[in-house]
Amino acid sequence: MSTSLTDHDRALLAGEHGEAPRMAMSILTRMAEVQGAEALLDITQAHIDSALYMGDATLEYAERLAGLGAHVVVPTTLNVAGVDPHDWERWAVPPEWAAKARRQMEAYQGMGCTPSWTCAPYQTEARPEFGQQIAWGESSAIVFANSVLGARTERYPDLLDICAAITGRVPAVGLHLDENRRGRVLFRLGDIPSSLQRDDALYPVLGHWIGSVAGHRVPVLDGFEAAPTEDQLKAMGAAMASSGAVALFHAVGVTPEAPTLDAAFHGGRPSEVIAVTMDLLRSARADLHTAGGDALDMVVLGSPHFSLEEFRTLAPLLEGAERHPDVRFLVTCGRAVKLIAEKAGLLGPLERFGGEVTVDTCILTTPMLAAETRVLMTNSAKYAYYTPGLLRRAMAFGSTVDCVRSAIEGRVTRDDSAWT
DSSP, X not given: OOOBOOHHHHHHHTTTTOHHHHHHHHHHHHHHHHHTOSBEEEOSEEEESTTSOOXXXXXXXXXXXXXXXXXXXXXXXXXXXXXXXXXXXXXXXOHHHHHHHHHHHHHHHHTTXXXXXXXXXXXXXXXXXXXXXXXXXXXXXXXXXXXIIOOBOOOOOTTHXXXXXXXXXXXXXXXXXXXXXXXXXXEEOOSOOHHHHTSTTHHHHXXXXXXXXXXXXXXXXXXXXXXXXXXXXXXHHHHHHHHSOOSOOEETTTSTTOSSHHHHTTTOXXXXXXEOOHHHHHHHHHHHOOOOSSOOSEEEEOSSOOOHXXXXXXXXXXXXXXXXXXXXXXEEEOHXXXXXXXXXXXXXXXXXXXXXXXXXXXXXXXXXSOTTOOEEEEXXXXXXXXXXXXTOOEEEEOOHHHHHHHHXXXXXXXXXXXXX
């Protein structure tokens, strides 16, 4: 099937607007044909994962586009980079890696992208509105935009996302279209105590289990006794996108495209109905905990990047406490959120505790960990899922309170009472 193009599309493809738009449009139209897209559609903004340095190939691609005069035509934010350009020397990042990562960052900024450097661009002014067609990269950002905000984006991979930003066009496929946004499988929360439903600790575990079961299907969650907060939905969606391939979920009575169960399924029926039980969640929580014993080298929070509300929750837990000298305590966030948190006085307790903040990147995307840092602890299902494979480290998983208590005691400690 050939993709129908507008006169402007063909002009871009012919190089009438320059070599960089021609290159970007040639890649987009080829992908559109592979995906069976009948046409392209306009987008209003983009979020670029390609700015992450992953080796010489990604740097060469960025510098080639920039050298050809590429410039984005829609407001475009940047995902986490391969280095924190401010404080990378405090970590084990090789200088050559840092230099190349910074070159790649500069190339994307040179194309007119906003230097947001966060996997949670919705925490800034870049937050899209309901129904907007956008092109976002990064799995946790994609699922949040689609599900919590009701914007529309496909799963844009590295290198293709910047092509969308340069042309302002994307293939009209997947979650851009109404018919692909309806729920497919129903998860009923019938066995979850209301006390646990109000606890932040539930949502990464619930998301991890749902993602592993749903795969690429659109899950619908029904039975919430109280509306989850935005940060709880963020944690749940990020977990679904990690353990599965979920790019959109509906929570009945909570998310904008699911005011009712019928609306979530577009008037249809689920292909499968699954009961969420405490036994299943306990098993999922155990899967996320790969550390043996209670040894601990570092606590890391902020995947997706920490929000202002999360800093507000963390600050009183740290006030008056003292970090164990053998355990580093790290929070990762976007530079804009750090600035706001600092002005609000929320970083003081973290600094007095002996904790650290890294911006613009995260432990999964930069070689910042020293060889002797072997056991990490987190409250993030995304970190817990990816760390053993990507970083070859053991991961302890617990609540935010568990993480703070463990950093104080110098060993992994978890309160299991809410799960029994």
